[in-house]
Amino acid sequence: MANLGELGYFLGVYLLIIAIGAAIGKAAKGRPGAGALFSALVGPFGWLIALVIKDLRPRCPDCKFVTPAGARKCGRCGASLALA
Ligand SMILES: [Zn+2]
DSSP, rough: OOHHHHHHHHHHHHHHHHHHHHHHHHHHHHHHHHHHHHHHHHHHHHHHHHHHHHSOBBBOOTOBBBBTOOBBBOTTTTOBOOOO
């Protein structure tokens, strides 16, 4: 049985890996939950998965610029966005 120090260290590293996965998922795909989930399952390999998963962020139909959820106008070209 691992002592508490080792367990705490392991948990800290594990949570850090998940946090990094969430950050990568959010930055690359707008999906922090998916990044955190894959990192929790397979560790650092989850970071790679977070980079290649499908991007579900809404995009401008005219210029393909990523728009915030709920935005009514594209931030780059100003085209009005159809409400999903
Ligand atoms: Zn646009």
